[in-house]
Amino acid sequence: MVNFAPLVVLAASLTVIASPMEKRTVAAVETDLGFISGNVTSLNNAINAFTAPNNLVAALNIHSGAVALEAAITQGTKDVVATGPVSEADATTIINLVKGIQPGIISALTNIVTKKPLFDNTTVISGLGSIVKSDLNTLNSDTSAFETALVNAAPADLKANATTIVTAINSAFAAAVSAYASEK
Ligand SMILES: *[C@@H]1O[C@H](CO)[C@@H](O)[C@H](O)[C@H]1NC(C)=O
Ligand SMILES: *[C@@H]1O[C@H](CO)[C@@H](O)[C@H](O)[C@H]1NC(C)=O
Ligand SMILES: *[C@@H]1O[C@H](CO)[C@@H](O)[C@H](O)[C@H]1NC(C)=O
Numbered sequence: 001m002v003n004f005a006p007l008v009v010l011a012a013s014l015t016v017i018a019s020p021m022e023k024r025t026v027a028a029v030e031t032d033l034g035f036i037s038g039n040v041t042s043l044n045n046a047i048n049a050f051t052a053p054n055n056l057v058a059a060l061n062i063h064s065g066a067v068a069l070e071a072a073i074t075q076g077t078k079d080v081v082a083t084g085p086v087s088e089a090d091a092t093t094i095i096n097l098v099k100g101i102q103p104g105i106i107s108a109l110t111n112i113v114t115k116k117p118l119f120d121n122t123t124v125i126s127g128l129g130s131i132v133k134s135d136l137n138t139l140n141s142d143t144s145a146f147e148t149a150l151v152n153a154a155p156a157d158l159k160a161n162a163t164t165i166v167t168a169i170n171s172a173f174a175a176a177v178s179a180y181a182s183e184k
Helices: 005-049 056-083 088-114 116-121 128-153 156-179
Strands: none
Touching: 005 056, 005 088, 056 128, 088 116, 088 128, 088 156, 116 128, 128 156
16 A cells, blocks of 8 residues: 655645745746747748748748747746746736737737738749748647736736737737638
């Protein structure tokens, strides 16, 4: 017969020492948001650099940028979930960081819609638009998971603030996803 009692005691003591680590985890979330911000900027630069239909290197850079951003967002979601509910002060810091990233995300999504004719006019290879479509769908669902985690972690009085920021991001995503929806 296995004795589980020591495990229960261990689990209880881990719970007790888990709380002082909150600050460190909030710091991890802040680091993640810095990475997300940097990756949004890189992705936006890559999108802007795609200026001719058959520039495959530039098109590939957009895909790489999207994949890197996805990784940064997924890590952010993990750390927000691991942190759990945050204080007013931490939530305010996090909300302001997300607020700072929001225009870059919306700009990247607007730009990718503007570039659609270039993807569609590519003649040396087919299916570039469908890669964009797939990246947009993945980024959209990763971002939704991140947004849900952020709103869940926010104190009750700041949930509306967090929701306002994510609503604007979601509508830009909806427009971009819809622009590429017909790609096969
Ligand atoms: C993108 O995110 C990764 C972590 O996922 C980070 O290592 C990298 O520095 C970020 N890139 C930029 C340009 O910020
Ligand atoms: C939350 O929203 C309220 C109402 O718009 C605003 O007064 C307050 O400054 C916001 N707080 C943060 C942390 O953004
Ligand atoms: C796409 O190709 C059509 C037909 O060749 C051309 O008229 C149009 O200007 C091209 N658009 C772009 C954005 O390259």
